[in-house]
Amino acid sequence: MSSSGAEVVSSGVRPGQQNPADGSPLGELRWSTAAEVTAAIEKARAAQPGWAELSLDARAGKALLLARRIVERRAEIAKILSEETGRSLTECLMSEVVTGVGYAKGAIRAGRAALAPEKIKLSALEYPGKKVVVEAVPRGVIGIIAPWNYPLGNFMKSLYPALLSGNGVVLKPSEHTPRAGAWLAALCNEVFPPGLVQIVQGDGAIGQALLAGGVDGIVFTGSVATGKKVSVAAAERLIPASVELGGKDAAIVLADCDLVRTTAGIAFWAMHNCGQNCAGIERVYVEEAIADRFVEQLTKVCKAIRVNDDPSGAADAEIGPLQNAAQLAIVEAHVEEARQRGAAILCGGARTGKGLGYQATVVDKCDESMRVVSEETFGPVVAVIRVKDADEAIRRANDSRYGLNGSVWTSNLERGAALARRLEVGVALVNNHAFTGILPETPWTGVRDTGTGVAASRHAYPTFVRRRTVVVDSNKDPEPFWLPSTPELTALADTVAQLQLGSLGAAFRALGLIKKRVAAIKKLAGG
Ligand code: NAD
Numbered sequence: 003m004s005s006s007g008a009e010v011v012s013s014g015v016r017p018g019q020q021n022p023a024d025g026s027p028l029g030e031l032r033w034s035t036a037a038e039v040t041a042a043i044e045k046a047r048a049a050q051p052g053w054a055e056l057s058l059d060a061r062a063g064k065a066l067l068l069a070r071r072i073v074e075r076r077a078e079i080a081k082i083l084s085e086e087t088g089r090s091l092t093e094c095l096m097s098e099v100v101t102g103v104g105y106a107k108g109a110i111r112a113g114r115a116a117l118a119p120e121k122i123k124l125s126a127l128e129y130p131g132k133k134v135v136v137e138a139v140p141r142g143v144i145g146i147i148a149p150w151n152y153p154l155g156n157f158m159k160s161l162y163p164a165l166l167s168g169n170g171v172v173l174k175p176s177e178h179t180p181r182a183g184a185w186l187a188a189l190c191n192e193v194f195p196p197g198l199v200q201i202v203q204g205d206g207a208i209g210q211a212l213l214a215g216g217v218d219g220i221v222f223t224g225s226v227a228t229g230k231k232v233s234v235a236a237a238e239r240l241i242p243a244s245v246e247l248g249g250k251d252a253a254i255v256l257a258d259c260d261l262v263r264t265t266a267g268i269a270f271w272a273m274h275n276c277g278q279n280c281a282g283i284e285r286v287y288v289e290e291a292i293a294d295r296f297v298e299q300l301t302k303v304c305k306a307i308r309v310n311d312d313p314s315g316a317a318d319a320e321i322g323p324l325q326n327a328a329q330l331a332i333v334e335a336h337v338e339e340a341r342q343r344g345a346a347i348l349c350g351g352a353r354t355g356k357g358l359g360y361q362a363t364v365v366d367k368c369d370e371s372m373r374v375v376s377e378e379t380f381g382p383v384v385a386v387i388r389v390k391d392a393d394e395a396i397r398r399a400n401d402s403r404y405g406l407n408g409s410v411w412t413s414n415l416e417r418g419a420a421l422a423r424r425l426e427v428g429v430a431l432v433n434n435h436a437f438t439g440i441l442p443e444t445p446w447t448g449v450r451d452t453g454t455g456v457a458a459s460r461h462a463y464p465t466f467v468r469r470r471t472v473v474v475d476s477n478k479d480p481e482p483f484w485l486p487s488t489p490e491l492t493a494l495a496d497t498v499a500q501l502q503l504g505s506l507g508a509a510f511r512a513l514g515l516i517k518k519r520v521a522a523i524k525k526l527a528g529g
Contacts, residue, residue, distance in 0.1 A: 017205075018150075018178045022323045022358040023088035024313045031180045033204035039172075039211040042200035045352035046143045046170030046215075049197035050518060052326030054168030058117055060104045065162055068193045069106030072099060072154075072186075079154060079185055079331060086153055086179040088357060089275070089322030091315040095293035097275060098155040098447040098477050106162060108442030109458070113166035116460035116505040117467070122370035127509065128498075129400050131477030140168035140258040142218035143244070145176045147232065149224040149276040150325050153182035153381075160244075160445070160459045160465075161186075161199075161252030167466040170198050171217075176224075177205040178326050217241065219465045223280075226451045244455035244465040248378040249406035252399035253435060254421065255288040255296055256392055256412040263433070264411040265296065271435040272291055272384035273362050276309070276321040278329065280452075281407040281429070284379055286386050287369075287395035293388045297366050300384070301348040304362040307382075311356035323358040324381060330358045340365050340374040340385070350382070364384050370401065378404065390413065392421055405449035409435040428452065432486045489517045 019028050034042070053061070072079060076099045083094035122134040144164040148156040157173055166172050171190075175183030180203050187201035202208055205229065213235040214222060220243045222232040229245040236243035253268050272283040288296050310319035324330040330353075337351050350363030360382055368375050368385040375385050389395045392410075400407060408425035410432050412418040418432035428447035429438055438444045446457040456462045482494060494515040500508035 006316060016174070016177065017326060018086065018180050018222055020089055021085050021313045022325055023311050023315075024357045026313045028085055028181070031184070031203055033177075034202040034208055034211075036208075036211040036215070039202045039208060041146075041213045042172050043143050043212070043215045043217055045197040046172055046200045049195050050140070050142060050168070050170035053165075053170065053195055053198050056168075058114065058166065061166055061168065062113065064193055064294075065165055066106050068104070068190065069102045071189055071193060072102045075189070075330040076100065079182065081315065082181045082185055085313070086181055087150075087322050087325050088310055088359075089315065090310045090312070090317060090319050092318070093275075093310075093320070093322065094315070098152055102158070105440065105442050106160065108317055109162035110166065111231060112443045112458070112462075113163060116163070116463040117167065127512065128138070130479075131475055133474045133476075135472050137470045137472060138463065139470045141466060141468055143170040143216070144466060145174060145212045145217035145220045146170050147212065147220065147222045147224065148176055148183065150176035150178035151275060151280070152185060153179035155440075156223050157183060157186055159442070160462075161190075162442070163458075163462055163466050164221075165194070165199075167463065169466060171198070172200045172202060172212060172217060174202050174204075174209055177203070206231075213239065217340045220244070221455070221457075221465055222246070223455075223457070226453075229453050242465045244457070244462065245453040246280070246446070246448070246455035246457050247451060247453035248404055249282070249452055250284050250376075250378050250402050250404040251281050251407045251409075251427075251435065252285040252287060252402070253283045253394040253412045254392065254399060254425075255286060255292065256395075256410065256414075256418075257289040257291040258413045258427060259292070259411040259433075260413060261292070261295060261299060265299040266304055267434060268384070268411070269300055269307075273304065273307055273382050274436075274516070276324060276360070277333075277382040277384075278325060278380050279439075280339050281378070281437065281439055282407055283384060283397065283409070283435055285375055285402075286384060287389045287399055288386060289392070289395070290388050290390060293386070297348060297364065299387075301364045304364050304384070305349045307362040309354045309356075309382075311354065311359055321362065321382060323354070323356075324360055325358070327358060329380060330360060333360055333383060335364060336372075336374045336377070336379045336381075336416065337365065337383055340372045342367060343369075343372050345372060345374070345385075369400070376402070396421060396424050397455065400424075403451040406452045407431065407436050407438075409433070426450075478521045480523040480527065482516045482523070483521050486522060488519070488522050490515050490522065494519060 092272035120136040190199035229247040308319040346366040348364040365385040405427040407429040408427035422430040445459040445461040
């Protein structure tokens with residue numbers, strides 16, 4: 003892997019070297035040094051100006067080519083993703099690979115909207131002869147620091163806008179899943195000008211080295227604690243940081259919902275990717291009137307979920323194991339605490355016994371005293387909280403430090419939409435959840451500890467471009483407010499104020515005053 007610091011070498015034991023499905027070894031990857039991080043930034047910086055000079059059409063063409071290559075070589079990347087995360091090949095393909103070309107096309111549409119020069123209309127009376135355009139200028143080199151839950155997908159949402167804007171990029175995969183990023187960087191090297199996309203490998207120290215090393219903007223996806231550190235480091239350097247952090251998504255199930263679709267949807271979005279999804283449904287507030295039937299059906303679906311333990315990824319399992327032992331420990335602690343505090347474990351609640359596998363778990367009769375309700379679990383666990391009515395559900399759902407997605411499940415769509423708007427979240431849905439995370443034109447964002455970042459869509463671009471206002475003035479006369487100050491300037495000030503308030507007569511008075519002012523200014527300047 004050129005300049006990647008990702009060659010296979012043997013050194014001490016580090017994270018990311020075992021397949022979590024069965025613990026089988028994956029080989030070791032060398033981590034970058036701080037000096038290599040600086041060198042990677044400089045290489046990307048050297049390649050960036052040539053890339054920025056290309057037209058947006060040319061850059062978009064290359065972005066689409068990258069997407070096509072990823073989909074063409076899907077078997078390769080699915081194998082890597084499966085090995086690093088323990089998920090089945092099919093699950094890796096479905097969640098991170100096969101929709102890649104459509105995603106790139108949407109990202110390009112969003113890019114065209116965000117990057118188009120904007121002409122500003124000015125009043126010919128107040129600002130004669132002036133043309134003003136606001137342009138998007140690439141920031142330079144963008145660092146992208148990713149977590150381990152979607153080792154490819156988490157890069158793509160930022161890689162496209164960064165490159166379409168004309169930036170160079172340095173990728174920093176999670177130390178738990180370094181291989182997917184290395185594969186992506188190598189492919190980028192084939193598609194884009196050499197050096198434009200770099201990769202550095204390692205843990206938080208390498209993430210900090212990336213921030214200190216001179217990147218011009220940073221996209222961070224990961225935990226709240228790290229997101230705060232990244233924000234502080236970026237603030238010290240006065241570079242933009244987009245931080246997208248944790249979640250504890252709530253679903254509200256109303257008594258009038260379509261129980262079959264609701265159960266199937268909530269089971270999927272609670273257990274997808276073994277619950278290691280920032281927008282996984284972790285809390286369900288269900289109206290008492292339907293609660294017994296809902297939990298019965300949810301438990302039936304979740305009991306049928308198979309956890310992959312086949313290191314080849316070929317088996318037909320719905321979910322993988324937890325990706326790493328630390329995450330498994332959090333899941334176990336949350337479930338154990340809920341059990342001890344009197345919650346009912348309706349299914350799961352235990353490891354599978356192979357690798358880092360944990361059974362899909364439904365916990366009923368939960369309340370806010372339990373971490374399974376108040377903290378991010380990030381595992382295959384769904385907590386059910388029984389409520390009197392929708393108002394109680396909304397109030398309790400909003401009582402959270404997080405707010406990414408939130409959903410209301412009901413057959414009354416109008417009421418559902420009104421209730422969904424009362425959820426304090428970045429993405430509010432009726433009868434669905436989280437799927438907009440793979441849409442390139444909708445902002446993925448949240449409130450409170452979920453962070454201020456916006457991933458995807460034209461609204462993500464402030465991290466990738468700065469705005470430049472360009473003015474061309476063809477006015478032959480000096481501006482009437484320039485030096486010197488005369489009684490006509492005082493009169494003009496009053497006339498302008500009257501103009502602002504809608505006086506038509508003021509426009510004529512202004513023209514006369516402007517003439518006098520221009521003459522006075524020309525006289526002073528020697529004309
Ligand atoms: P993490 O914060 O431990 O690590 C994320 C990345 O930051 C890794 O690459 C890590 O090496 C790096 N890092 C660690 N310390 C750093 C430091 N001091 N400076 C710079 N970089 C540093 O998070 P994780 O455990 O890998 O990911 C799980 C979290 O990510 C969950 O909370 C999940 O909700 C969140 N997440 C959020 C979204 C979203 O869109 N909001 C998407 C995916 C995951």
